[in-house]
Amino acid sequence: MDTTPVDRHPALRRVRRWLLESPRVVHAARTLYRWPPLTRTRAFRGFIRHRVAAADRALQTVIPRVAIETVLTCNARCVMCVHSERRMVGIMDMDLFRRLVEQLAAWGCQDVCLSIYGEPMVDKRWLERVAIVRAAGLRYSFFSNASMLTEATASAMLEQGGWTEVNFSVNGLSKDVYEAVMPPLSRDRVYANLERFLALKQARGGADPRVTISCVALRENLHELREFQAHWSAMPGVDRVAIGGRTDWNGELMRADAGQPVRNRLRVVSEDTWHTPCPSLWSSLYVYHDGRVSPCCEDAAARRLIIGDATAAPLREIFLGPELARLRRAHREDRRSEHGVCGSCHANWPWV
């Protein structure tokens, strides 16, 4: 998660990306990070503290990964998402969006993710936002359910360039499963949108954007995951198929997935695991639609972990400011559990 020294070297960045995207490596890293006999050793703790100290020293020159929530509203009510349980709506003011993009360009950011907890294409001004990002010289990525990915929208984005990555959330293969998990979206319409978009991408050479098809493993879709993986892996234009465990959004999602044991489905960190300092604090900023800023998206449903207000202060000031410094210190001093949100967070991201 610490991007600093590595991001200055493209070859290292590619290796790091390969490591982070390899399901076996990620699984092995997560298992190791949760293995008490290892995490209790002085060598392991020394290694982590060494990484944290290096991240601290590099802080002034770090350019974090930034995600901007252009819109919070979503047109789906997926069973594993808090959107299915309570009304969550909001859209980012265009002036604030423009200011943020200008700040990122001046800071030296090259990429920005344009979504956090909503469906970006429900925003009528989505393409206008893409144009603003491109005019500032930034590249962009986003997450989407692809339900509104029309041919015109896809062509306009491909035409403007700079679209590096997209993660399409597709949580079922058969019509029954898909529509049970992602109501009220139509499986056939979404699959048609994706197939048309992938054909467009291929017709343009097939390099960009890098496409991930992601799926959360759930009681509803477990029986068809193998087929799902085979279907999308064979599709020209798909670069990666990612099957992930569900999260309860830090306790915010009330509905339990009763058919699945918690362990290995939720990103559980057990009591006897050492909660390492969280790398997100040194490497990421998430700007919600109303300008509030968080260091991660784990708390994106409740939004209690707020380290600044982008309507009142520049992002760089927030990144180097006292709120985040206090939180980093608490993590560094093994007081992460004292914090209401970080203390109950399931994530224990590896320092890679």
Ligand code: SF4
């Ligand atoms: S809530 Fe979790 S992921 Fe977010 S900063 Fe705290 S420990 Fe890290």
